[in-house]
Amino acid sequence: MSHELRVPQLGVTMTEGEITEWVVENGEAVTEGQVLYVLATDKTETEIESPAAGVIEILGKEEETYEVGTVIGRIV
Structure with a gap:
């Protein structure tokens, strides 16, 4: 079974986040x-x-900004 990695919503008003480092x-x-x-x-x-x-x-790529809920990886 695989698990999708999505950008989490870390705060009520958060709409996007940047991956600064894998x-x-x-x-x-x-x-x-x-x-x-x-x-x-x-x-x-x-x-x-x-x-x-x-x-x-x-x-997902480092130094890119993604909307909350965007799939940025998977664990299989």
Whole structure:
């Protein structure tokens, strides 16, 4: 079963976020709770953790801004 990684809504008024850094590499095995990337909003930077264990497929690019809910990766 795969898990889609979507840009989370970290605040009530948040509409988009920028991936400032992927902490893992594409195709890397990850564990549940492991930090995957850093997401910046207009108010804060937050480390986003993996919701599951598996192999990550990165779709979103660093230094790009995405709307809340956009699929930026998968864990398979």
